[in-house]
Amino acid sequence: MKRILSNKWHIMVFVLPTVLFFSFFVIVPIVLSAYYSLLNWTTKTKPTLEYFVGFRNYIEMFTGKGTSFPRAVGHSLLYAGASVFLQLPFSLFLALLLAKGVKAEGFYQNLYFIPVILSSVVVGQLWRKIYNNDYGLLNLFLRAINVETPKGGWLANKGTRLWATFVPVLWQYVGYHMLLMYGALKSISPDIIEAATVDGASGPTMAFHIQIPLIKPMLKVCLSFSLIGSFKLYDMVKILTDGNIGTEVPATTMYREMFKSHNFGTGSAMAMFIVAECLLFTVLLNALFRERADGRTLRERLSGLFRSAPDALPKGADRP
Amino acid sequence: MRKIVAVMLALVLCLGVMPAMAEQHEEVTLTFGSIWSSESEATRAPFLKTLEEFAEAYPWIHVEVDWNEANAWKDKGDTLASQSAMPDVFYWNAGGILKALVDQDQIMPLNDYLDDETLSRLIDGALANMTFDGKIYGLPYTNACSVLYCNKALFEANNVKIPETWDELKEAVEAFKAAGVTPMTTGGGDRWPTNMLGDILLLRFAGDEVFRKAVFKEEGGTFMDEGLIAGANAFAELVEMGAFPDDVAALTRDESEVPWHEGKIAMYVMGQWEGGNLAGKEDFIAVAFPAVPGVDSANAFMGGPAEEFAVAAYTEHPEEAYLLCQFCAEHLSKNGYISGAGLPCWKADFSEYEDQIASITRQIVALTNEATSFLLWGNTALEGEDSELLMDQTLLLLSGEITGEQFCENMEAIFE
Numbered sequence: 001m002k003r004i005l006s007n008k009w010h011i012m013v014f015v016l017p018t019v020l021f022f023s024f025f026v027i028v029p030i031v032l033s034a035y036y037s038l039l040n041w042t043t044k045t046k047p048t049l050e051y052f053v054g055f056r057n058y059i060e061m062f063t064g065k066g067t068s069f070p071r072a073v074g075h076s077l078l079y080a081g082a083s084v085f086l087q088l089p090f091s092l093f094l095a096l097l098l099a100k101g102v103k104a105e106g107f108y109q110n111l112y113f114i115p116v117i118l119s120s121v122v123v124g125q126l127w128r129k130i131y132n133n134d135y136g137l138l139n140l141f142l143r144a145i146n147v148e149t150p151k152g153g154w155l156a157n158k159g160t161r162l163w164a165t166f167v168p169v170l171w172q173y174v175g176y177h178m179l180l181m182y183g184a185l186k187s188i189s190p191d192i193i194e195a196a197t198v199d200g201a202s203g204p205t206m207a208f209h210i211q212i213p214l215i216k217p218m219l220k221v222c223l224s225f226s227l228i229g230s231f232k233l234y235d236m237v238k239i240l241t242d243g244n245i246g247t248e249v250p251a252t253t254m255y256r257e258m259f260k261s262h263n264f265g266t267g268s269a270m271a272m273f274i275v276a277e278c279l280l281f282t283v284l285l286n287a288l289f290r291e292r293a294d295g296r297t298l299r300e301r302l303s304g305l306f307r308s309a310p311d312a313l314p315k316g317a318d319r320p
Numbered sequence: 321m322r323k324i325v326a327v328m329l330a331l332v333l334c335l336g337v338m339p340a341m342a343e344q345h346e347e348v349t350l351t352f353g354s355i356w357s358s359e360s361e362a363t364r365a366p367f368l369k370t371l372e373e374f375a376e377a378y379p380w381i382h383v384e385v386d387w388n389e390a391n392a393w394k395d396k397g398d399t400l401a402s403q404s405a406m407p408d409v410f411y412w413n414a415g416g417i418l419k420a421l422v423d424q425d426q427i428m429p430l431n432d433y434l435d436d437e438t439l440s441r442l443i444d445g446a447l448a449n450m451t452f453d454g455k456i457y458g459l460p461y462t463n464a465c466s467v468l469y470c471n472k473a474l475f476e477a478n479n480v481k482i483p484e485t486w487d488e489l490k491e492a493v494e495a496f497k498a499a500g501v502t503p504m505t506t507g508g509g510d511r512w513p514t515n516m517l518g519d520i521l522l523l524r525f526a527g528d529e530v531f532r533k534a535v536f537k538e539e540g541g542t543f544m545d546e547g548l549i550a551g552a553n554a555f556a557e558l559v560e561m562g563a564f565p566d567d568v569a570a571l572t573r574d575e576s577e578v579p580w581h582e583g584k585i586a587m588y589v590m591g592q593w594e595g596g597n598l599a600g601k602e603d604f605i606a607v608a609f610p611a612v613p614g615v616d617s618a619n620a621f622m623g624g625p626a627e628e629f630a631v632a633a634y635t636e637h638p639e640e641a642y643l644l645c646q647f648c649a650e651h652l653s654k655n656g657y658i659s660g661a662g663l664p665c666w667k668a669d670f671s672e673y674e675d676q677i678a679s680i681t682r683q684i685v686a687l688t689n690e691a692t693s694f695l696l697w698g699n700t701a702l703e704g705e706d707s708e709l710l711m712d713q714t715l716l717l718l719s720g721e722i723t724g725e726q727f728c729e730n731m732e733a734i735f736e
Contacts, residue, residue, distance in 0.1 A: 043423035043704070066709065066733055132575075133567040153567025156508065156719060161570075241570070242391075242509060245712055259398035261705035262420050 030275060036268035043262045057269035061257075068245070069270060072253040073277075079166050079249070080230035080281075087170045088222055091177035096207050098178070099185035109182065112175035120172070124239030127168040131155055155241055165247045169236045173229070177222045184218035185211055220289040227285070228278045250274050345380035348640045352648075353397060353410030357387035358574070362596020363462075363662065366655035367648075373655075374647050381640050391510050391573075401426045406632040408641045409648070412458060414449035414626050415696045416703035421630075422457050428631040429455035433642040441650065446625045446665045449696055458628035459649035462662030465623030465688055466516050466591050466697075468610070473603035474501055474586045482607060483587075486524070486554065489610040493563045496586050503563045504587045505580055507573030508718050511711040515699045517589040518555055518714040519622045520609045525551030528620045528693040534731075535701040535710075543731035547615065553724030555717050569719040591623070592684050596661030599678035606683045608690075621687075624694035625665045657681065663688060706734040 004010050037058070040051040061069045094112060098105055115123060130137050131154040139149045150157035154164040188211060196210045212219070234251035237243050243252025250270060258267030356364040371383060386407060388396060393411065400406050401421055412418055412427075421427050434456060439447075443463065450458040470482055475492075478499045483489035496503040507513040523531050526547025533541035534548065543549075558564070565571065565579070580588050583603060588594070598604040611618035629649050635641040649666070656662035657670065660678040663685060664670075670677070699707045713730050716722045722730070 043420050065736070066730075128575075131570075133565065134579075151566065152719065153570045156567055156569035158719070158721065242511075244509065244511070244715060255395075256708060257705075259395065259402065260708050262424075262703075263705065264402070 030272075033268045033271050033275075036265060037272045039265045039268075041263075041265040041268075047264070051265075053265070057266045058273070061266055061269050061273070064266075068248050069250065069253050069257075069273075072248040072250045073273075075162060075247070076231050076233065076249050078162070079169070079233060080227050082166055082170060083226040083230050084223065087174055088177055088219075088226055091174050091222070092181055092212070092219075094174070094178045095181035095185055096211065098182050099211075109179065112178050114175065115172040116176045116179075118172070120235040121239055123168055123172050124236050128155070128240060131164060155247075158246060161241065161246050165237055165240050168240065169233060172236070173226075177226065180218055180222055181215060184215035188214050216289065220285060224282055224285055227281045231274055231277050231281070250277075347380050347382070348637050349382040349384060350409060350635075350637060350641055350644055351407035352383050352385045352644070353388070353393065353400075353407035354385050355388055355390040355393045355411050357389050360574075360597065362593050362599075362660065363652070363656055366596075366659045366661055367652055369655050370648050370651040373651055374644060377647065378640075378643060381644060383644060391512075397421075404634060408635040408637065409629055409631055409645045412628060412630050413700050414458065414460070414628055415700040416707055417700055418450055418457060418628070418630070419452060419703055422452055422455075426633055427457045428633045428635065428638060428641075429457060430459065430631065430642060430645070431456055433639070433646070438646065441667050443625075443665050443667065449624065449626060449700075450628050450630075458630035459646055460625035460628045460665045461649045461652040462592070462627055462656055463624065463665040463688070463694075464591055464593075464626045465621045465663070465684070465691070465694065466520055466589055467606045467608060467621075467684055467687060468520075469588045469590060469594060469598065470605050470607060471580075471583055471586050471603055472605050473583065478586075480586070482605070483610045484607075485610050486612045490557070490561065492586070493558065493561050497562055502565050502579065502585045504558070504589075505565055505571075505576045505585045506568060506589065506718070507571050507576040508569035508715055509571055509575075510573045511715050512697075512699055513573045513576070513590065514718050515711050515714045516591065516622065516697060518552070518717065519698050520589060521555050522548050522551035522698075523620055523622055523695060524609060524612045524617050525554060525615060527615055527617045528695055531698075532695050535696070535698040537702075537706075537734060542735065543728040545728075549724050549728045551724070552717060552727040555714075556720070556722075556724050556727075559718060559720050564718070569715060592663055592681075593656075593661050595678065595680045595684055596656075596659055598680050599660035602679075604680060606680050606687065608687050619690050619692045621691045621694050622697050624696055626696055626700055702734065709733060 036047055038052055038054060039045075039047055039049075040053045040056070041047045045051045061067055098108055102108065118126075129135075131139075133139055133149070133153045136154075138154065142149050150160045152158075154160050157164075192210065192214070193206070196206055201210055232251055233249050234255070237247060237249050237252050238255075241247040243249065243256065251274065254267050254270035254274065257263050257270060261267075354367065355361070356367055358364070371385070374381070374383065394413075394417075397406065397410065397412065401424055404426065406421075406426055412421065418427070431454075442460075446460050446463070447456055450456060450460065468483075472482070474480075474496070475482055478495060478501060480492050480495045481488060483492045493503040504517075506517050519531075526545055530545050530547055532538070534543050534545070535541075565576070565585075568576065577588075577597075579585050581597065589609065595606060598606075608619065608621075629645045631638065631641045631645050653662070653664045653666040654668045654670075657664040657668075658673045658676050660681040663681075695701075698710050702710055710731065713722070713727050717724070717727050
């Protein structure tokens with residue numbers, strides 16, 4: 001086996017199917033989209049160099065008359081913000097709570113994960129019913145406690161429609177991030193937790209100084225999923241509002257531009273923007289989370305600190 | 321004796337061979353992209369009957385139907401077209417929506433298959449919205465129009481007059497509001513039902529000629545016309561009066577129709593196919609949308625042959641696909657009329673079905689017999705982004721976010 005794996009040609013043979021598959025289904029479509037995004041391709045023209053317009057589509061999607069793409073990008077950034085600052089902290093809170101060892105831990109794990117296994121269509125329809133003006137649970141509850149409900153309904157009112165569209169997506173994926181973080185928390189060596197406990201760490205101190213730093217790689221994964229998911233959000237918005245005015249996101253706008261307005265060139269430019277946006281934020285995240293040059297991981301640094309540096313103890317903690 | 325036996329054997333042989341001769345057609349399977357996936361769709365039953373009749377007439381052609389919800393099919397069809405993967409035969413809208421597919425070389429012209437005898441069975445002008453540069457890109461199965469459906473029982477119970485003029489419509493809205501009854505509904509979230517309501521208001525206030533020039537972008541066409549602005553303002557006024565459910569802009573057509581079918585809503589503007597859902601329900605009647613005094617548009621209608629069956633340009637079985645397309649268009653025209661789901665656009669003798677035709681369908685036929693013109697719905701007549709703009713702007717009117725003037729100003733973008 002060792003002899004086989006030491007031969008580069010053998011490795012190439014094993015890797016080739018994946019490389020071909022990845023190239024054909026990921027790289028080629030992206031390259032083609034980039035090409036189409038430079039063409040004035042509509043129903044009346046063909047995707048040939050004869051209709052090459054350079055970066056005109058990229059300019060028009062932001063500055064063209066009546067374009068809704070800038071607004072859609074703004075909405076996706078808002079949603080990304082909500083994911084990072086609301087969804088992930090809440091998921092982390094739940095994960096820390098569960099990892100602490102509550103009663104019926106397994107039951108809660110499954111309970112929070114149920115929305116993730118449901119189809120977005122089901123979740124979307126469910127929330128449409130929750131938001132319904134006449135029989136929706138939300139309005140029934142608010143009316144019962146004499147709170148005014150938004151005029152025009154949650155999904156149509158100018159002030160609520162965008163957030164009403166985001167809430168179901170945030171809700172659906174809380175369980176997903178929670179499970180990832182919970183798995184990472186559970187994989188922390190009990191020795192470290194025990195050492196920190198002996199050193200007096202507990203509750204928030206344990207969470208902020210021991211557990212969260214140790215699951216940093218998983219937090220990075222969650223952040224990446226969350227940000228990329230925000231920029232390519234489509235299904236739930238389509239089901240809840242069909243991406244109608246005031247709730248459009250880049251993917252729904254791109255879809256309409258391509259398949260309803262039949263501006264395939266501009267639609268491809270929007271698609272390329274979404275790809276570039278996802279790549280950019282992935283690179284930024286990587287830079288943000290990059291390990292220090294000394295090459296030691298956080299865990300190594302932390303355990304080293306606990307072994308040798310009393311001043312590294314959490315504030316207020318006493319040596320036993 | 322030997323001769324008799326020989327003759328009998330020959331006869332038996334012939335009888336054995338005859339069925340084989342009759343089945344000389346090659347077995348063919350065609351795909352059919354259809355809407356009417358929901359059991360509640362009035363056209364579903366007559367379409368199923370039509371498919372049964374086709375299977376009987378052409379047993380060697382097998383049809384695999386891809387059922388879709390109407391709005392979902394528009395999305396799916398557009399996506400399939402971008403990959404040149406449309407079914408062999410499929411439902412599609414006429415006008416600008418069809419033109420977009422024609423421009424993408426997705427649809428087979430039917431001229432080579434249609435003979436004069438077949439064409440003569442169509443009503444006059446039936447192919448106008450599906451013919452481009454002399455090529456026929458589909459066959460209609462219904463003569464569409466939108467009308468105002470009224471829940472007569474609610475009108476009687478609340479002592480409200482069925483409106484015949486715009487002022488009477490406003491009075492009816494006020495009266496129903498005062499009685500705690502929702503006056504009207506529409507599916508704002510799906511956009512096209514709202515567009516149907518907006519169109520008829522624009523038509524009534526501006527007249528056929530002005531609105532036609534605008535939606536077909538003809539020379540001299542503009543939305544900055546007094547009549548069109550008045551029509552858009554009338555829509556805004558209805559919204560302001562609270563004529564619709566509070567969350568109307570978020571409702572899909574299906575959701576908006578639930579309380580209507582439950583008898584909780586007084587009026588509803590919808591296509592003739594809604595008559596199929598109301599057949600046999602004596603509480604409901606169909607009337608022409610209220611007239612606007614001083615404007616010669618009282619008997620002008622939105623609609624005409626606006627829905628069709630088309631054949632994919634790349635079908636592997638063009639002859640069989642044409643047979644299916646033509647058969648379904650003509651037979652659904654008849655079956656749809658008998659069941660109350662549509663008005664016929666193919667000539668046929670309906671005398672033996674008189675008893676079966678619902679009274680609401682007869683009312684619609686009587687209304688359209690008086691029609692002075694039929695104008696294709698704006699979102700169907702306009703192409704691509706222009707159609708999208710019209711639907712978006714109408715939704716904004718329904719949401720109360722823009723005025724009639726702003727609607728018309730924004731719609732001027734289609735002429736740029």
